[in-house]
Amino acid sequence: MSLKVGYITGFIVVKSLPDYDSYLCKLLDSQFLAQLPKKWARKEYKIGESDWAAVFDMVGARITLSQKSPQYVRKILEYLLMPACAELNLKIKRTAWVTGYSFHKVAVQPQNGDVGSSRELMAVIKPYIEKINIKDYISENISFVRYSHDLKAFVVNALCPPGHEDKIYKVIHHVEMNQVDVMADASAIPAILGINGRNIVLAQKLCKCDIAVKPLSISVFDKFKEKY
Amino acid sequence: MEEKAAGKENKEAQAVSNLEKRTAIKKRFATMPASIVFIPAGGRSGFVFHKLLLDLNKYVRKINNSAVFGDILEVKAKHGRIKKLCYETWEGLKDIIPRFHAFDPKHWADINETMDERMRLINRAAACVINPIDDNVAMLAMAIKVLSEKFNEYQAKSDFDNLEKIAMLFRKIQADLTDLMGQNGNKQGSNT
Numbered sequence: 001m002s003l004k005v006g007y008i009t010g011f012i013v014v015k016s017l018p019d020y021d022s023y024l025c026k027l028l029d030s031q032f033l034a035q036l037p038k039k040w041a042r043k044e045y046k047i048g049e050s051d052w053a054a055v056f057d058m059v060g061a062r063i064t065l066s067q068k069s070p071q072y073v074r075k076i077l078e079y080l081l082m083p084a085c086a087e088l089n090l091k092i093k094r095t096a097w098v099t100g101y102s103f104h105k106v107a108v109q110p111q112n113g114d115v116g117s118s119r120e121l122m123a124v125i126k127p128y129i130e131k132i133n134i135k136d137y138i139s140e141n142i143s144f145v146r147y148s149h150d151l152k153a154f155v156v157n158a159l160c161p162p163g164h165e166d167k168i169y170k171v172i173h174h175v176e177m178n179q180v181d182v183m184a185d186a187s188a189i190p191a192i193l194g195i196n197g198r199n200i201v202l203a204q205k206l207c208k209c210d211i212a213v214k215p216l217s218i219s220v221f222d223k224f225k226e227k228y
Numbered sequence: 229m230e231e232k233a234a235g236k237e238n239k240e241a242q243a244v245s246n247l248e249k250r251t252a253i254k255k256r257f258a259t260m261p262a263s264i265v266f267i268p269a270g271g272r273s274g275f276v277f278h279k280l281l282l283d284l285n286k287y288v289r290k291i292n293n294s295a296v297f298g299d300i301l302e303v304k305a306k307h308g309r310i311k312k313l314c315y316e317t318w319e320g321l322k323d324i325i326p327r328f329h330a331f332d333p334k335h336w337a338d339i340n341e342t343m344d345e346r347m348r349l350i351n352r353a354a355a356c357v358i359n360p361i362d363d364n365v366a367m368l369a370m371a372i373k374v375l376s377e378k379f380n381e382y383q384a385k386s387d388f389d390n391l392e393k394i395a396m397l398f399r400k401i402q403a404d405l406t407d408l409m410g411q412n413g414n415k416q417g418s419n420t
Binding site for chain 2: 031047
């Protein structure tokens with residue numbers, strides 16, 4: 001059995017390690033022991049239960065597993081959404097999650113050009129998701145984002161939903177600073193930021209750039225347009 | 229009191245030094261391309277299998293050396309007995325672990341770990357390493373490794389029916405090996 005960081009592996013819980021706040025697990029079909037920190041476990045396990053996890057880290061003899069890492073989410077989704085990926089020609093590009101947040105953002109690239117936004121992507125994937133039970137594998141919710149090579153479009157897709165594309169007036173990409181300014185209607189700002197700004201934080205992580213959301217009213221925007 | 233404490237410290241330092249020496253030797257063996265690293269089932273008493281495999285290695289070497297001036301037919305017969313034992317063990321293993329049903333034990337190297345994985349595994353104090361002299365010893369070592377692996381899994385699951393089956397097979401292997409090697413001399417592979 002080959003073992004590398006990011007690989008999905010089956011494990012069986014051998015005992016709980018209260019000192020490390022983790023589970024001691026034996027990897028299936030090998031003699032390796034690994035630790036699954038409780039904060040990275042999908043649920044509370046009993047001794048003898050088995051499940052899947054991704055290898056998060058390997059330092060010396062110590063192997064750490066995770067059920068919340070980007071590799072785990074990506075590989076499990078690739079497995080679960082295999083029919084969707086094959087039929088709709090989708091490709092999972094990136095995932096982002098921050099500890100304590102209740103959802104993962106997953107960037108999906110449609111190879112066909114008929115899916116324009118994240119909302120359309122979600123509508124297309126929905127029938128496939130209804131057939132499977134993602135909660136059996138990932139405890140958080142999944143927010144699908146349409147991937148785009150154009151960073152400005154990707155940032156808008158990452159913010160909407162829950163934001164609305166039609167309330168975003170202008171997007172400016174500062175290449176040198178690797179920052180994207182999003183000018184949106186003041187009324188849409190709370191939806192774009194999300195609870196405690198979580199939506200922005202995850203969008204930044206997903207798009208690998210800084211995002212600044214600036215409120216703008218439609219009248220100011222019109223003036224701005226006339227001036228320049 | 230101070231003398232006692234000093235003596236205890238000395239003993240502890242000696243134990244650490246011995247462990248380091250043992251680990252260094254094990255690491256050297258684990259770097260060999262055909263070596264097999266395994267953690268025997270059954271804790272301390274499981275080390276008897278490591279001893280048995282080492283003895284089997286020596287036994288095979290002796291048989292091979294005796295072929296120069298000895299009876300070649302006898303050498304062939306002894307090798308045949310070892311081979312028969314290997315295949316019997318694998319048949320027993322396949323009954324317990326069905327996923328090896330189509331596996332040819334001659335291809336034991338396919339399920340052996342890579343060098344990196346062996347080096348990772350060897351860091352555990354209970355790990356044993358064997359550098360098999362020929363394919364028969366390797367097949368047997370791999371069977372013991374797979375069985376130990378499964379034994380630990382069933383232990384965690386508290387699956388006592390399967391545990392019993394593996395334990396019986398382990399006992400059979402031990403008895404057969406002891407019988408095979410101990411025909412001409414002392415009982416082999418015993419820690420006691």
